[in-house]
Amino acid sequence: MAERGAVVEGVRAYRLIAVMWVRSSMTYRTSFAVTLLGNLMVTGLDFVGILLMFSQVDSLGGWSLYEVAFLYGLSATSFGLSDLALGSLEGLGGRMRDGSFDVLMVRPAPVLAQVGADRFALRRLGRITQGLVVLCWALVSVDVEWTAAKALLVPVMVISGAAIFCAVFVAGAAFQILAQDAAEVQNAFTYGGTTLLQYPPTVFGKDLVRGVTFMLPLAFVNWVPAAHVLGRPYPVGLPGWAAFASPAVALVCCASAGLAWRAGLRSYRSTGS
Amino acid sequence: MAVSDDEAFIDVDKVEKVFDVRRRAGFLRRELRRVRAVDSLSFRVARGEMVGYIGPNGAGKSTTIKMLTGILTPSGGRLRVAGIDPSRERTRLAHRIGVVFGQRTTLWWDLPLIDSYRLMHRMYRIPDARYRENLDRLVHLLDLGALLDVPVRQLSLGQRMRGDVVAALLHDPEVLYLDEPTIGLDVISKARVREFLREVNAERGTTVLLTTHDLQDIERLCSRVMVIDRGRLMYDGPLAGLHEVGESERTLVVDLERELPPIEAEPARVVRVEGPRQWLAFPAGESAAALVARIAARYPLVDLSVREPDIESVIARMLHAPGDAAGLPQDRSEGVGS
DSSP: OHHHHHHHHHHHHHHHHHHHHHHHHHTTHHHHHHHHHHHHHHHHHHHHHHHHHHTTOSOBTTBOHHHHHHHHHHHHHHHHHHHHHHGGGGGHHHHHHTTHHHHHHTSSSOHHHHHHHTTOOGGGHHHHHHHHHHHHHHHHHSOOOOOHHHHHHHHHHHHHHHHHHHHHHHHHHHHHHHSTTOHHHHHHHHHHHHHHHTSOGGGSOHHHHHIIIIISOGGGTTHHHHHHHHTOOOSSOOOGGGGGOHHHHHHHHHHHHHHHHHHHHHTOOOOOO | OOOOGGGEEEEEEEEEEEEEEEEEOSTTOEEEEEEEEEEEEEEEEETTOEEEEEOSTTSSHHHHHHHHTTSSOOSEEEEEETTBOTTTSHHHHHTTEEEEETTSOOSOTTSBHHHHHHHHHHHTTOOHHHHHHHHHHHHHHTTOGGGTTSBGGGSOHHHHHHHHHHHHHTTOOSEEEEESTTTTOOHHHHHHHHHHHHHHHHHHOOEEEEEOSOHHHHHHHOSEEEEEETTEEEEEEOHHHHHHHHTOEEEEEEEESSOOSOOOBTTBEEEEEETTEEEEEEETTSOHHHHHHHHHHHSOEEEEEEEOOOHHHHHHHHHTOTTOTTOOOOOOEEEOOO
């Protein structure tokens, strides 16, 4: 009950602060328009790279262009959503170094919600837009016999995937409390993770695939459920129902990340003055 | 100062804060040092008191405030504010306290001042009528009415500080922590902030704990002062007592009609003579008026002024006073190997 109260409080505080940041960014309209446009272009070029690759080869690790586009769209959309929601956690180390984190700690709202909403930026919608475009293109092009279960898996993947990435952001933030200049470590798992998932698991070594299945279960963002949708074997030996395990995996990830955050916050040391 | 159990609003009992500091000691070698930022600190503050909390840089002032607000978790001891354990129930406590960090603003840089207050209104769930009443009163008292629609980035330092003080009081906190509230402010802004704090304390009974480098802040505001050094409480009592313990001195500067031999007026002693101008040091606890009257009766006075001792020198004298009651402060850091 107390947990639920904290979540409700957190969402409320998040909304209040996000609105303030959106209004702040609107005081510089031109700058906002330019960064949004730039963001769309940079993320757009990202997929162009994959298209260029397929102009030279017919398949990547045995996967066709549309199948890779399916993976890409899922990974980019999930990550885009989590980046919009909690991408600001990357800046936590800076907030702690300049002492402004302390100001957030004396307000009557969950700190995670406050740092999550910190510098909330609508320009991050660019990545989501681009991911959705690629995903839609893949959905209409890919050769799949759609069933109700498979169709339902697509939104489930996007939402569970976003939740798993959110958990990675939060766990990274908890780690940043301990090592205040660890933003790059966090980036390796967030930006690195989404890039990894944009390629078929068959191009990577077995150990890496096992690692992102059992250790840091990024494989449940798209690899495992997408394999089921596309009628391909799972990247590692898993029972048949594993394709539908993503929400449960996401839940476990979020709970663990929440505990890590709580532990991190208790060990927070603040700056000298 | 004696504050009984039930009226202690802030209750600090043998609180410690130990930091492990890793330092580079050569290639890949780290030296671990254990620093005791706050060492067995105990004090109580009653509801409605105004207390000055002073000490040299790095003495543990900020660490104490951060533990009292729930930012830092104590390493040991017991700490309660309004009966709440700050680090365990940080958000519940947040509704009852107000904090002003002198160097960090809670205001939104790019938005009009009023927007920051509206956020407070919603975040603290202040009832509408209460919010409007408090906002009107505070804005009037601190003369911010004309600035409410100005983006915070365009405010002067003094205006922003006043803005921060308003933000910290909108939700009617029972205790207000101020960390260097007058730092960098001009004389008029300082006076206004002080006058305002006195009023808030008198009218609302708000408990105030402030850290400062400005002795005048303490003189104008606080009936009680606590001095901390190396994480330990070295003095707790009225400001006058601090002067006594530290044997601190005020300086009387007198301009005579002509050059004269050094003035003789107990308990003052002449510390400097420059033509017709003489500097006399006298104990800060003594009345300047009586001394001036005695000198005026015997010497041809033209002009005079009194200079207050600054806080650093008062503390320095106190900490190094011979026969210091609290004993010599111990070295607070101990090596723990690498």
